Amino acid sequence: MIDKLEFFIALAREGHFGRAAEECGISQPSLSAAIRQLEEQLGVQLVVRGSRYQGLTPEGQRVLEWAKRIVGDARTMREEMRAARKGLVGHIRLASIPTALAMIPRLTEPFQAKHPEVTFSVVSRNSLQVLSQLDNFEIDAGITYLDNEPLGRVTSVPLYAxxxxxxxxxxxxxxxxxxxxxxxxxxxxxxxxxxxxxxxxxxxxxxxxxxxxxxxxxxxxxxxxxxxxxxxxxxxxxxxxxxxxxxxxxxxxxxxxxxxxxxTHIVGLVATHREPFTPLVSALLHEARSLTPAAMA
Missing domain, CATH: 3.40.190.290 (D-Maltodextrin-Binding Protein; domain 2)
Known part of the structure; x- marks a missing residue:
């Protein structure tokens, strides 16, 4: 069922069957069939039917919340078992507000010195996109303002003023x-x-x-x-x-x-609030907490 839940999350995020199928690396008929199978397994209609995607039903909205939680837990379990076998390896996807981009090496450099098998990708996004991409599993962590606009349910670590x-x-x-x-x-x-x-x-x-x-x-x-x-x-x-x-x-x-x-406004690292965190995110949060104010000044 995990793969079907991942397809469902992609459909909700993209709002289009074709784009969601492309993102998942499958054909559109395969995606549609997986969504229908998920509906049959759960006994509820998840998607408003029509000639094109028209949104989620109320039941679909609720299932989406569960799907994100279940898929997140499954990914955390896989990463934790991989870390147990091979140590900390993998890839961290970061999104940052433009004003913080120049500060990122002060976090990534000491982290990668301790964990040389971990790679990073960094993209520039506005603060709302950072939070949205966190919620949709498109990134692992973000760097944004902590004290000016609502953050929602995230774990945050202040980095600098x-x-x-x-x-x-x-x-x-x-x-x-x-x-x-x-x-x-x-x-x-x-x-x-x-x-x-x-x-x-x-x-x-x-x-x-x-x-x-x-x-x-x-x-x-x-x-x-x-x-x-x-x-x-x-x-x-x-x-x-x-x-x-x-x-x-x-x-x-x-x-x-x-x-x-x-x-002054506080900028910090944010990650989706969950326990346990994936090993990569947990290590990144630990690194952020270990930085002194002087290191980020």
Whole structure:
């Protein structure tokens, strides 16, 4: 039944029989047949029938919750038995908010030094996508904000506090200052992350609290794009202090703390709350907890 539950989870996630079948590596008729067999085994209709996928029945929604729990437990059992045979080996899938991407090596490097047979893949996602992909088993862990928007049922480990700087070119407005205020951001030609990013919502929140509304001249979901525009000398940006430092700015670029207030938000590692965790996730959480604040500063 486990394979049928995995097919059902994929169908609910993709909302399309063809895409779900492709993801599972089977034909669409095979997927449809597996879903019908699952319905027969459980004695309930799971999918609203029609010419195409139209969603889950109320019973289907409830079965989906059980399916995620059962499939998660089965995967944990398989990984635990593999670890017992071979030690800690495997692959960890991470998703991270863009502002934390530069900090990930401070977690993955010491982890892989201790567990050289473990590999990683890292993708950039917004905070809502991180949580959604966790829930759908598309990733093993995520890095996101812990204190600004609801996280749901996850286990979290704080990694560092995000603080904000004005990032601007030498000779640009405010470039000679030791600090600037949120209110003064209204005077600048800004490039910022797109509104679907929680970092942007945080920035908008602090600007609004200062009585300021800004209209960015450029938006992107990439910190690299923002930085490249700042480098032209025509744009300025608002970036977390740790991100600004990680890019290795030259002397032509200034990073200036934004105060009044000096805002902070906590970024951390999140994993689906479950006991027991898979051996890989358990080891990653342990590594995150062992990091000192200085290591992530």
């Amino acid at each position: 995000e603080r904000y700087n004005l990032v601007t070119a030498e000779g640009a407005p405010y470039a000679d200052r030791e600090s600037v205020t949120w209110k003064e951001m209204a005077d600048l030609r800004l490039c910022l992350l797109t509104p679907d990013m929680q970092n942007r919502r945080i920035i908008n929140q602090h600007l609004a609290e200062a009585g300021v509304t800004v209209k960015p001249m450029l938006e992107s979901n990439s910190m690299v794009v923002l930085l490249s525009h700042v480098g032209t000398g025509r744009w300025a940006s608002i970036m977390p202090r740790n991100v600004a430092r990680s890019f290795g700015f030259t002397k032509e670029i200034r990073t200036i703390p934004i105060v009044d207030p000096e805002a």
